Amino acid sequence: MIDHVKIGNIPFNVHLANGIPSKDEDRGPKAYGEAFYHEGNIFIEDSQCEAQKRQVLMHECIHVILEQTGHAITVSEDTIVALGYGVTMLLQNNPQLVAYVCGKECEADHK
Numbered sequence: 001m002i003d004h005v006k007i008g009n010i011p012f013n014v015h016l017a018n019g020i021p022s023k024d025e026d027r028g029p030k031a032y033g034e035a036f037y038h039e040g041n042i043f044i045e046d047s048q049c050e051a052q053k054r055q056v057l058m059h060e061c062i063h064v065i066l067e068q069t070g071h072a073i074t075v076s077e078d079t080i081v082a083l084g085y086g087v088t089m090l091l092q093n094n095p096q097l098v099a100y101v102c103g104k105e106c107e108a109d110h111k
């Protein structure tokens with residue numbers, strides 16, 4: 001697990017935790033992850049398998065992106081779940097896409 005991620009121009013610390021602190025009292029007691037935008041912290045439930053932790057981290061990053069761009073209340077949780085799984089699988093299945101988006105393909109071409 002990584003310990004930080006930069007979303008937009010904001011650094012977030014990533015913490016593994018047994019029991020996620022919740023900011024939503026109406027939600028059930030079990031959360032797999034939570035992003036605290038103003039504190040710059042993302043918590044990931046440590047009892048999950050590594051594959052699930054990766055997907056949950058992506059899910060929380062998408063929450064932060066939507067918050068930063070003013071869409072936090074216009075996009076449903078179901079859509080964020082779909083994007084979390086979809087984007088995680090897209091990146092995992094296409095390392096050449098990640099390199100291309102990051103501008104790394106030119107570096108590889110010139111070595």
Ligand SMILES: [Zn+2]
Binds near residue numbers: 059063077080
């Ligand atoms: Zn969510």
